[in-house]
Amino acid sequence: MRRSRSKSTSLDEARLRQQAIGVRLRQMFDEVVSEPVPDEFLQILRKADEKRSGDA
Amino acid sequence: MALAARSDDADHKRDEAFRRELVGLIPHLRAFARTLCGDPTAADDLAQDAMLKAWDARKSFEMGTNMKAWTFMILRNQFYSEKRRSWRQSQLDQEAAERTLVAVDDPEAPVALDELRQGLGMLPVEQREALILVGAGGFAYEEAAAICECAVGTVKSRVSRARRALQGILESGAYRRDGSAAGEAMASILAAAERLSQAK
16 A cells, blocks of 8 residues: 555656656747847848849 | 749749748747757757758748648758768767856756756757657657658657656766766766666
């Protein structure tokens, strides 16, 4: 009885730790998503777009 | 002539729609690249390459299908082809660890993120990407499988192995916050992570 309880407790703990890691992981990802996009990206895309227009 | 003009116009409209959607995905491409390869500068280079490749391949994209998954697949392929060429093989980046430590003002909250970052970097890359796609990128297992070009079951097993290994790494304090003996410790850390991830 006692044994099974402690086993389920450690399972719960493991699940909680996994949840905590999952939350952190999403946070790490979302932090970058919410950063403003560096101008460089848009400049590169614009240049590529102009090249296409020039070709046409 | 009029027909050609009309089709040019349609092409232009399609390109515009494509570009808008692609621009909207840039933050996600950056996040995927950053979590995948750790180093922010290398990650932005990777994301830019992927964005350009996507733009160049726009004709082969079917509008209305999942562009996010499509661009992630491009980024991933780019990552692997670069990694084959020159990527520093997933060694623990001691320099980066020390740099972040110096940069951290608040020793409480941000450190946990650093630890996670370090731990992620220690995972085998196929486990890392599976965990990022499913655990952070918001992809279903089926979508992640399509992006990684593998079976759904493979993604599921990689994600669960990654979770266990990551937990093991974080709990054993295997990351080296002080940067000491990181190189020597790597082999045993990876062996421990592998043992952990294989334990049922």
